Amino acid sequence: MDAVLSRHSTRFYTSRPVSKELLDTLLKAAMAAPSAEDERPWHFVVISDRRTREKIATILLYAHVVTNAPAAILVCGDESMQKLPGFWPLDCAAATENILIEAEQLGMGAEWLGLYPIPGRIQAVRNLLKIPEHVTPFALVAVGYPAEKKAPGNRYDESRIHRETWPVAEEGSRQPRNGKNYDTD
């Protein structure tokens, strides 16, 4: 099995809990991510308590999946640990992606629920979980055992691949999709 290629978002979970050992493996995977200048500017809050998960769903309606999944991992970025300015969100994204792939590898499912850079979502989670000011809630990851079978979608799109350089004459490739012409801004 190739977990990178077979991974997909899981939205429905069984009630089977995830063991502390497996949760720790997911966190080990997260911290195995590369980071700019090896800064590792991350923290993780593991949330199993049902009341907390229900509160999250109340303050973030799009995140109701965390009431259904038996656990959630809050990935946070710590700006004070950053060596290269602006890289912490990328480091946290790599760590989050590692959790998703590792969950697939371990026969579980996961879903990435974005928080950063949306101020309202960040503040809501900060208030609920008492996250200090120098730490930014980055993403919530729902984890558990899938209650659905989904074939991985094929998102391969050859039109996004260019060889050696940007194709000067390729139709549509030099104009943004939304019709704005940034060249004349």
Added chain:
Amino acid sequence: MDAVLSRHSTRFYTSRPVSKELLDTLLKAAMAAPSAEDERPWHFVVISDRRTREKIATILLYAHVVTNAPAAILVCGDESMQKLPGFWPLDCAAATENILIEAEQLGMGAEWLGLYPIPGRIQAVRNLLKIPEHVTPFALVAVGYPAEKKAPGNRYDESRIHRETWPVAEEGSRQPRNGKNYDTD
């Protein structure tokens, strides 16, 4: 083998080229990444040509590894494809991380060379590869076969894991590492 846990940056490569088929598998892995609202705001430029790789090393001294690796993949973000503002760099980071893990899975090695959000690096690559204004060079990934054997480092750090909520009384956890007190800003 668990490619997420065994992955590490490869800095020395053999001269063995990477087949087009394997490069395409790396790109398939990249595009299997999740993205905000499924926006998939990415492009990939596959660079095998030695002269181009040498030019990259001339304009970006820290990226000299691309003259040693037989190929490099430039991951780009397309802001015009973005549905949720501010998420494209996170989507590109997930795609980049997938390339690194897939390379490990396929017995190859890779290294993430950061471009975004450093303006000078972005502009240098934009100029060299004629990347249009609405597309942002995000990262270069060197890929090839490792000429070195490295054990994966253990980056697991239990002090970064918190249970259920942020620990109010935990020593050092409420103050940023660099001594700045953001609470009083």
